[in-house]
Structure formats: structure tokens, C-alpha cells
Amino acid sequence: MTFDLTIITANAGAIWNAFLVTIYTWLAGSALGIVAGLVIAALMLFGGRPLQLLLRGVIELVRGTPFLVILFLVYYGGPAFGVRLGAVTAGVLCIAGYSSVYFAEIFRSGFAAVPRGQLEAGECLGLSRFDLLWRVQLPQMLVLILPAIVNMLTILCKETAVLSIITVPELTAVLTGIGTRTFTFIETLLVLCIAYLLLIEITSRAGRWLERRVGTYLQR
């Protein structure tokens, strides 16, 4: 077996760009997914019964569909409905849509974890629904759901690899491409694994640091 890292250094520029595409699709998709998830959770909480049922249906539908199938539906099926998206845009939107239902469930559990009495107290003091959400529920639930959010982020990071199938020039696409062209699978896959490991390690560490920071009030 030959082990020749010059293939990596020779393609360093392309790999670096692919790395940036991975980070972009991952973070942009996740950020949109978090915002959409929060909106879904809030609508389910305050939106009344019909809306609640509708959103529950959407959540079950998306959760019951493999990510790859969602990606195909949007990227290849989209044009049939007049929706033509670039690969990167489609990728970001799919990650956002796919993750939003999971984030919504995380937020829903977070809302439920803040004791009702705290809301009653605020209500009697005249605080508005929005104030209660923004000042009482969100700050507390963020602490509670942070581990779940970080967990979801690490999953999504690796899920971006699937975008290679719709030709998004991200890490997996570029490195496996180099590998198949030059038959240097071990070198390219090694770099690929290290890159994902690195991203996830940074995410976990940032998560733990944030947990300590925002959770200070819970310490006796």
C-alpha cells in the first residue's frame, strides 16, 4: 500500500474551498432550521388546535422521510413544480427543512419543561405572552435544551455529506472525487474523517463551554 499525502497538498486549495462549503451549508442550514423550529414550536403552543394538528402532521411527515429522499424531492422533483434551485441553495434549504422539525420537537420539550407556575406568576403581574416567552421561557429552556441542540448540530454536520449526491461541491464530494480520479482513497478518506472529527469536536467543546456559561444560575 502506498501512502502519499502529496495528493492532498496538491489539491489543498480545492479541499479548503470544499471545507468552507461544508461549513456554510451546515451552519446556514442549521441556523434556518433552528429559527423555523422555534417558530413551529411557538405556533404549536399558541396557535390553537387546527394549526397544532397541521404542524404535527408536517412534523411526522418530514420525520418519516429519509433525508436523501427529501433532497431528491426538492432538487430533482422541484422543477416539476416550477422550483429550480441551485445545488447549494437546495442543500441549505433541505438541511433547514429537515432539521426544523427536530428542532421544533426540542423546543417543544423545552417549553414544557418550564413550570407553569412561573408563567402564572408573570401573567398575574401583567406580563404579555411575548414577554413570558422571551424573558421567562426562552432563557431557561435554552439551558435545558442546549445539549440536545448541540447533539442535533453534530448530526447535521455529518448529514451535509449527503449533499455530495446532488453535486454540492462540499468536502465529501471533492475528496471522494479526488480519490476516485487518482486511486488515493486512504489519503483522501483520512483527511475527510479528520475534517468532520475536527468540526464536531469544536462543536461539542463550544457546547460544553456554553452550557457552563449559561447554566451558572442553577448552581447553588
Place this chain on the structure above:
Amino acid sequence: MPLTLSPTTTISTEPAKGANTATPIIHLSAVGKRYGNHQVLSNINLDVHHSEVVCLIGPSGSGKSTLLRSMAFLEEYDEGEIHIEGRLLGWEIDDRGRRKHAGRNRLNQARRNLGIVFQQFNLWPHMTAMGNVTEALVRVRRMKRSDAEKRAMTVLEKVGLAEKAHQYPARLSGGQQQRVAIARALAMEPKIMLFDEPTSALDPELVGEVLAVMKQLALEGMTMVVVTHEMGFAAQVANSVVFLDQGSIVARGTPSEVFRDTQHPRLRQFLQNYLDRNAFWHTTPEQEN
């Protein structure tokens, strides 16, 4: 000290100073509530006058907490009417004479002068004592933060916790947390304070400090409705005691009428049960001296 309901127990039967017997500040007429088939409250008629202290007592499940929470519309009563300072609470009557939920503004208007203190304190754990007290001042009363903090210090001083202003609830004892909760309600300058078993979640040793604050409030002329198991407090502070059983008011009167003179069998049984539980040492007034 074991609680004995001996004739020497001091009871204040006179209405508090400045009590206005003309128009009640809280007026309940024929209030009822049911959960499905279970009637939790039925035909409750109750008037609370300015500066009056009313204690609600009764066995668990008697509806006393539900009744108190109804007075803040945390429970939706579905029969009768509750008026706070003359305003119908929680409902409004539409053109066709049917009742529907009052809008948020109208509801808040009706309970604007109402402060409530809960069994579980319900402080916001991510805010300091100061933050808990100033939150509504800033968000609801639109006070400047510096003014709100000044007011907060005043009420925290009143409950004896000025030096704990910058502590988070997790660092405070139960009694201190409940006093912060009282301060949070007082900061809004309510005319009426509702207490829902304010000492029931506390270690026995911490009950006293909370009751002391409540006693002080009563002396200052605050109108108070208190759901409590602290019969000593009720006997010493209340102007009237209301005994509920199975969702109805079965006895009411001055503390001496309710605790000493009552012939009502269910009330006597309840009080005897209470004494049996709390008298661990039999003392007579002579032995105490």
C-alpha cells in the same frame, strides 16, 4: 410551641382600621366551577372588604386553592361572578347576554391591583432576586431601570432581604425565596394580596419568617385572602375565617367563632384532626408560665 385553642388565645375580632363595610373590594356571587362531572366549587358567596384579612381553611381537595386561584382568574370559574373593585373578572357579557372570555387587556385591568403569592414561590430562577422584582416594573409599568431598582430595594428591605438582592433563587432558602416572591408582588403596589398556601412548601423552621412578613402586611392594612393550614396565623391575624368542604363554604365567622365556638360537626372534626397532628406535648396555659 404546640398550638392549643385554649380560651386564652388572643383573637382580634374587630374589623381592621379604616375598613369600609359599604362596598366590598372583592365580591363573589354564586361562583361555581366544575371539572367534567366533578363540582369543585359550588355557590360560593363571599365579600372581602378593604383592609380585611380572610383566611380560607379546609381539608385538601375542598376547593380552597381553586377558589383563591379563581380570584386571579388562574382558574376559570364557570358559574356566578367575581368582581374585583367593581370590575367583572375574566369574563365579559356580549350583546346577546352570553359570557365570553374577556380580552387580555380587560383581564389585566381587572387584576391590576391584585398580587398573588404561590405555594411553590414560582420565582424565575434565571433572574436574581432584584431581577425578579424589577421585571414587571420595567416591562409592564414601563419604569426606568434605575427607578425600578430603587423600588425593588425598598420592597426587598421590607421583607428583610435587601442584602440578598443580587442572589439567584437557587442560593436562597425556601423562606427567603417566598419573601422575594412577596416582594415581587408588593413592588406592583397591589391593593389586594392573595396567598395560596404560602408556607406549605417550607421547612417548619422557615415558616415563621414568612408569616411575620404577612402579619406585618396585615397590620399595615393590606387586604388579604390567605389559603392556609397555619391555624395559629389565621387565629391571630384573620378578620374572618372561611371553612370550605367539598367545594362549598360550610362555616364562616370570626376566628373565635370558627375555632372555638363552632358546633358544625365537619369543622369540629377538621380542627380536632389538626390538633391531633400538631399537639405533640400537652400543655395547659398554666404550665406555659
